Every structure is written in structure tokens, then in C-alpha cells.
Amino acid sequence: MKSHVFIPLAVCILAACTPTVQNDHHDNGESPVIGKKEMKLESDLMTPEVLWSFGRISDFDVSPDQSRILFGVTYYDIPQNKGNCDLYTIAADGADFSRITYTGTSEYNALWRPDGQKIGFLFAGQGGMQVWEANPDGSDRKQISDFELDINGFKYSPDMKRIAFIAEVKSDTTARDIYPDLDKANGKVINDLMYRHWDTWVESVSHIFIADYDGQSLSNVKDIMAGESYDSPLKPFGGMEEINWSPDGRWLAYTCQKMSGKDYAHSTNSDIYLYDLSDGSTDHISQGMMGYDKAPVFSPDGKKIAWESMEREGYESDKNRLIVMEIDNGNRQDLTATFDQDVHGLAWDETGETIYFTSGWHGTVEIYAASTTSGIIRKITSGIHNYLGLQPSGSKIIATRQSMSMPTEIFSVNIENGEAVQLTRVNEDILSQLTMGNVEKRWILTTDNKEMLTWIIYPPHFDPAQKYPALLYCQGGPQSMVGQFWSYRWNFQMMAANGYIVVAPNRRGVPGFGSEWNEQISGDYGGQNMKDCLSAIDEMKKEPFIDENSLGAVGASYGGFSVYWLAGNHQKRFKAFIAHDGMFNLESQYLETEEMWFVNWDLGGPFWETENQTAMRSYANSPHRFVKNWDTPILIIHSEKDYRITYTQGMSAFNAAVILGIPAEFLYFPDENHWVLKPQNGILWQRRFFNWLDQWLK
Numbered sequence: 001m002k003s004h005v006f007i008p009l010a011v012c013i014l015a016a017c018t019p020t021v022q023n024d025h026h027d028n029g030e031s032p033v034i035g036k037k038e039m040k041l042e043s044d045l046m047t048p049e050v051l052w053s054f055g056r057i058s059d060f061d062v063s064p065d066q067s068r069i070l071f072g073v074t075y076y077d078i079p080q081n082k083g084n085c086d087l088y089t090i091a092a093d094g095a096d097f098s099r100i101t102y103t104g105t106s107e108y109n110a111l112w113r114p115d116g117q118k119i120g121f122l123f124a125g126q127g128g129m130q131v132w133e134a135n136p137d138g139s140d141r142k143q144i145s146d147f148e149l150d151i152n153g154f155k156y157s158p159d160m161k162r163i164a165f166i167a168e169v170k171s172d173t174t175a176r177d178i179y180p181d182l183d184k185a186n187g188k189v190i191n192d193l194m195y196r197h198w199d200t201w202v203e204s205v206s207h208i209f210i211a212d213y214d215g216q217s218l219s220n221v222k223d224i225m226a227g228e229s230y231d232s233p234l235k236p237f238g239g240m241e242e243i244n245w246s247p248d249g250r251w252l253a254y255t256c257q258k259m260s261g262k263d264y265a266h267s268t269n270s271d272i273y274l275y276d277l278s279d280g281s282t283d284h285i286s287q288g289m290m291g292y293d294k295a296p297v298f299s300p301d302g303k304k305i306a307w308e309s310m311e312r313e314g315y316e317s318d319k320n321r322l323i324v325m326e327i328d329n330g331n332r333q334d335l336t337a338t339f340d341q342d343v344h345g346l347a348w349d350e351t352g353e354t355i356y357f358t359s360g361w362h363g364t365v366e367i368y369a370a371s372t373t374s375g376i377i378r379k380i381t382s383g384i385h386n387y388l389g390l391q392p393s394g395s396k397i398i399a400t401r402q403s404m405s406m407p408t409e410i411f412s413v414n415i416e417n418g419e420a421v422q423l424t425r426v427n428e429d430i431l432s433q434l435t436m437g438n439v440e441k442r443w444i445l446t447t448d449n450k451e452m453l454t455w456i457i458y459p460p461h462f463d464p465a466q467k468y469p470a471l472l473y474c475q476g477g478p479q480s481m482v483g484q485f486w487s488y489r490w491n492f493q494m495m496a497a498n499g500y501i502v503v504a505p506n507r508r509g510v511p512g513f514g515s516e517w518n519e520q521i522s523g524d525y526g527g528q529n530m531k532d533c534l535s536a537i538d539e540m541k542k543e544p545f546i547d548e549n550s551l552g553a554v555g556a557s558y559g560g561f562s563v564y565w566l567a568g569n570h571q572k573r574f575k576a577f578i579a580h581d582g583m584f585n586l587e588s589q590y591l592e593t594e595e596m597w598f599v600n601w602d603l604g605g606p607f608w609e610t611e612n613q614t615a616m617r618s619y620a621n622s623p624h625r626f627v628k629n630w631d632t633p634i635l636i637i638h639s640e641k642d643y644r645i646t647y648t649q650g651m652s653a654f655n656a657a658v659i660l661g662i663p664a665e666f667l668y669f670p671d672e673n674h675w676v677l678k679p680q681n682g683i684l685w686q687r688r689f690f691n692w693l694d695q696w697l698k
Contacts, residue, residue: 568626
């Protein structure tokens with residue numbers, strides 16, 4: 001057995017499958033550089049190489065006449081270590097699936113032009129990332145913008161007179177600006193907080209630009225946020241869903257947190273603004289609402305606007321409400337006042353009487369409809385799946401859906417009865433060759449006599465007469481439901497295919513089980529939620545098919561914290577641990593992270609407030625305080641560009657393990673962030689993950 005090993009990037013060997021380029025035909029006779037592969041698998045079990053061969057659907061949009069759906073699909077090439085997104089269309093009934101781009105360079109942000117005669121998309125040509133248009137079949141491609149900066153997202157105005165787009169604008173004075181003679185200096189002069197965010201040093205802000213559009217090109221470009229050092233959309237996760245046109249093209253509603261420095265680092269108070277194109281004025285319409293307000297959408301008649309809203313400032317996981325405001329008088333209504341769930345992805349129906357959204361409840365994400373007149377909220381869909389984006393289309397809703405056993409595909413959902421028809425089958429050829437493990441829902445009793453939903457994922461070809469090693473999956477977030485998600489790293493079917501039973505509890509501190517359940521974790525790290533995790537594995541290890549002497553615990557982010565905490569408090573339950581991007585020393589974490597609102601809310605405040613009982617309880621439960629109890633092999637994974645939880649947290653944990661003589665390994669990625677996004681790094685991650693588990697649990 002090896003220990004204390006730092007593993008460099010290995011050469012990727014494609015031993016699990018034999019790919020051949022699919023025979024795609026198109027106008028110019030060129031072969032796609034990266035595209036769909038026909039896969040003949042050597043086994044019916046998932047491998048890392050197979051996982052990275054799935055097509056990943058994105059950016060779907062329904063045509064104005066509701067006849068076709070435009071979307072992107074990204075495929076990855078492992079030897080080239082990169083991906084490529086091409087555009088496709090499909091009829092609304094699932095027929096006539098067509099690939100329409102073959103450039104070998106990705107197209108993004110694909111949209112139908114409001115008249116349906118063209119499609120628009122972002123493409124990086126010689127002038128950088130710009131807006132292009134083409135016929136719906138992909139022919140007659142033309143660049144229509146020639147902006148000096150890369151364009152990162154865009155939307156047509158409904159009247160097709162203008163296009164709104166976003167681009168990064170330099171915000172901070174650099175050392176070279178101060179000292180022009182030091183043109184090769186790369187030091188950063190920092191005078192305030194929020195100088196880096198998630199994986200980027202903050203040297204620019206995203207601004208909204210509006211340009212005139214004549215059907216051929218853009219002109220008269222205007223920065224509507226000129227002189228402001230604020231982002232719209234919000235970073236790092238916001239996109240063009242946070243910016244929307246009114247039906248008549250008069251207003252542009254956008255999301256912005258108009259704060260900077262220390263104020264920005266301590267607050268979640270984003271707001272909704274209306275920019276009036278008739279006079280260039282901006283109206284702050286969510287004034288007095290102190291939490292996150294974002295993703296505004298206008299009613300079809302333009303008289304109302306709805307958005308997602310959190311009530312409490314500083315609490316990023318507060319209940320996400322549905323607010324509707326009458327534009328002429330400013331009257332607001334919370335349509336979810338008695339609905340103890342979050343809302344996401346708001347979309348009006350064509351009558352303006354219903355708003356559709358997705359919401360997680362009891363381990364799945366479903367589609368709901370809220371009446372704007374009666375306030376009644378109706379659940380439309382049910383099943384073992386997660387719905388993601390949605391777009392109403394007549395009597396149907398077009399939506400993307402995934403599960404633990406299937407990557408994202410596009411579905412058509414009947415609004416009346418919730419029946420769903422799968423339209424795309426991008427990954428059918430691979431899925432048809434794989435045997436997936438059974439996914440089971442169990443309700444397990446916690447130490448305080450609460451029922452906790454726990455997903456159990458069994459290995460393919462499961463034999464109850466055998467004994468299997470089991471993994472306790474510790475969820476991140478911390479306020480993030482263990483739903484029916486499909487992950488390209490924390491993939492439960494991959495774990496099951498390697499012979500492990502996965503135990504994935506929705507422990508205290510996740511949404512989808514009411515606000516009380518979700519909020520309990522704040523100020524109680526290492527408390528009841530850890531008891532919940534242990535309740536799940538303790539109950540499952542009683543099963544005759546689980547080897548109670550071969551248990552592991554794995555997790556990332558807050559899940560990484562959970563693993564570190566369990567390492568010092570598990571009372572010899574586990575034989576192996578894996579912690580990815582976890583918090584190890586909460587006192588260091590408080591001052592190393594950038595989003596101060598998070599640590600202030602969830603930890604209760606800074607560690608020097610010795611009279612603050614909540615904070616003192618949090619820091620008393622820091623995993624580093626229990627490291628003297630560590631006695632179990634641990635694999636630690638961290639990345640240098642993770643500014644949310646800095647890589648020094650992982651280094652500290654690894655160093656402590658080595659000093660204590662605990663078998664340990666550190667997998668370090670200098671070019672990844674809080675996630676692992678590059679193909680070969682992703683495969684390396686999977687290989688070391690299972691190498692470690694197999695070494696200690698089998």
C-alpha cells in the first residue's frame with residue numbers, strides 16, 4: 001500500500017471504449033474536430049472515459065412559432081483535453097433532429113431571432129467573441145457585431161430594433177497604470193475587499209450595452225452602466241437570465257448589486273433595476289428589499305414584472321420567493337408566502353395568468369404553476385428526476401431534465417397532466433450499452449426522531465447475497481439538496497459501477513424539506529447534520545449486503561468539511577476518507593474566503609468575538625481541533641484557483657495527516673477552481689478517487 005503520495009498528471013489511456021467518428025454529413029465536406037462519437041463499449045459498466053464521452057446539452061430556445069427547438073451540445077476530446085459546443089435543432093415533436101454547425105470552434109448563447117427567420121449565437125472569430133447570425137439550418141453565417149471587447153451574452157429586443165449584450169469593462173487601477181515605466185510588473189495593488197472572487201482576480205466588471213440593430217449589423221452602442229464599478233449579471237453564476245426586455249422594447253430590466261469592496265463582501269443585497277430607453281433613466285424597483293433579488297421577467301402585456309427574491313440580507317440560502325410587481329404603481333405581491341419551497345427559473349404563460357417555475361421537494365426537482373390571480377400553486381410533474389430550465393410553448397412546456405441515471409435531455413411536458421415525452425436522445429447510444437445501478441429512496445430515522453430522505457444507489461448487477469463496501473456521500477453547499485442530479489465528477493452511477501453502495505442522505509441543512517430543516521445547519525456546523533449523516537450509514541450498515549468493515553466517507557466543499565470533521569469524530573466507523581475542496585480550519589477560512597456574508601451567517605461571525613456563542617460553537621467544531629483523533633487513511637483533493645475555499649486548507653489537512661503518520665495522498669490541480677472542469681484532470685480525479693477507495697476498502 002502506498003501512502004503520502006503526490007500524483008502528477010498521468011497520460012490518459014483510453015482502455016474502456018473504442019470510439020469512432022460518427023458519419024456526420026454537411027454542406028462543406030469538413031470533418032468535425034470534436035463532435036459526437038459512436039461508442040462501442042468493452043463493458044456495460046461506467047468508466048471515467050465513458051462519462052466524459054456523453055454529450056452535454058445547453059442553451060435551448062423554442063422558436064417563435066413553437067415548431068422547433070434550438071440547443072447546444074458539447075462533446076469533449078480527451079487526448080486534445082478540450083471540448084466543443086455545436087448547435088442543433090429538433091422539431092417540437094421530437095422529429096427531424098439536425099446538427100447545424102460544424103466549425104470546430106464553439107457556438108454559445110444560441111437564440112431564435114424574434115421573427116424566427118434567423119438564429120443568433122456567440123462565436124469567437126478573428127475579432128474575438130462576437131454576435132453572429134445564420135439561417136435556421138446553419139447556412140449563411142454572418143458576424144453582425146464588431147465590438148472592441150469580447151461579448152459574453154446577448155438578447156434581442158422583442159421588436160428587433162435593438163440588442164442588449166454584456167462585456168467585461170476594466171474596473172481597477174493596476175500597478176502599470178500607476179507606474180507606466182514598470183510595463184512588465186505584475187504585482188497587484190489592493191486597497192479593499194472582494195479583490196478576488198471564486199476563481200478570478202477582480203480587475204473588471206460586467207456591464208450591459210445596448211446597440212441599435214437593423215437586421216444586418218449593430219450600431220450606436222451604449223454602455224448603460226457607464227461610470228459604475230458594478231456587475232450585471234451577478235458573478236460568478238449569473239447569466240442573461242438576469243437581464244430581460246419588456247415586450248414593447250421600452251425597458252430593460254436587470255439584476256445588479258450596486259456595492260463594492262468591503263460592503264459587497266458582506267452583503268447579498270442585489271436589486272432589480274429598470275432602464276428606460278425612452279429617456280435613459282434607471283429606476284430601482286426593488287428598493288427596501290434587502291436580500292438577493294434577481295432574474296426579472298416581464299408579463300406578456302408588460303404591465304407586471306416578476307423576479308426571484310430572498311428576504312434576509314447576508315443569507316445566501318434564504319427561501320427563494322416569487323415576487324410580482326405592478327409596474328405602474330409599484331405594488332408587490334409574494335405569491336409564495338405560504339409555499340415553503342424555493343422557486344427558480346420563472347416563466348410567464350402567454351396569457352399572463354400563470355408563472356411556471358421549478359422547485360425542489362423531497363429529493364427531486366419538479367415543475368410548478370402559480371396563478372397570478374388566485375395565488376394557488378399547482379405541482380405539474382412528479383417522478384424520480386430533476387427538471388432544470390423550462391420554456392412554455394402553447395399547451396406544453398419544453399424543459400431539460402436529468403436524473404442520477406441519465407444526463408440532461410430535452411422533454412416536452414403536458415401542462416395539464418404533467419406527462420413528459422423525451423424529445424432528444426443525444427446519449428442514447430451510450431446509455432443503451434450501460435447497466436445502471438438501481439436508485440432507491442429510503443426514509444431513515446435521525447437521532448431526534450425526524451424522517452430523513454436518503455438515496456441508496458446499488459451497484460449494477462447487484463446481488464443481495466454478496467457483501468459490498470459502502471460510501472457515505474456528504475453533500476456540499478451546505479444548503480444544497482441531494483436531488484436527482486447528474487454530475488460529471490460526483491457521479492453516483494460511477495461509484496456504483498466500481499462496486500460501491502452509495503448512501504446519500506438529505507441531512508439537516510438542505511432545502512426541499514421546509515425552511516426549518518434547511519436553516520438548522522447555520523451556526524451548527526459539526527452538529528445535528530453530522531449526526532444525520534451517521535444515522536444514515538449506521539442504519540444502512542445493518543443490511544446483510546453491506547460490509548460494515550468496509551465503509552468510506554466522501555464529499556466536496558461542505559462535504560469536504562464533513563469528511564474532515566468525521567475523520568476526528570467517527571469512532572472507527574470508516575476505513576477510508578476522501579475530502580475535496582473542504583474547510584479544515586474554520587478560523588483560517590473566515591479570513592481566507594471572499595464572500596464574508598457566507599461565513600458571517602453560517603459560522604455566526606468572526607472568531608475574535610469571544611462573547612458570540614454561535615460563533616464560538618462553530619469554531620469549537622472546526623475539524624482541525626479534532627485532528628489528534630485522526631486514525632484513518634485520507635485522500636485530500638484541492639485546486640489552486642479555488643478562492644472560495646483556498647487550497648491551503650487542503651494542504652494543511654494533508655500536512656497534518658502526514659505528520660501524524662496517517663496514510664494520506666494529496667491530489668492538487670494548479671489550473672482548476674472549486675470544480676474540476678478539464679477532461680484529463682477529470683479522469684485523473686476519477687482514477688485516484690477509486691484507486692484510493694479500492695486500496696483501503698476492498
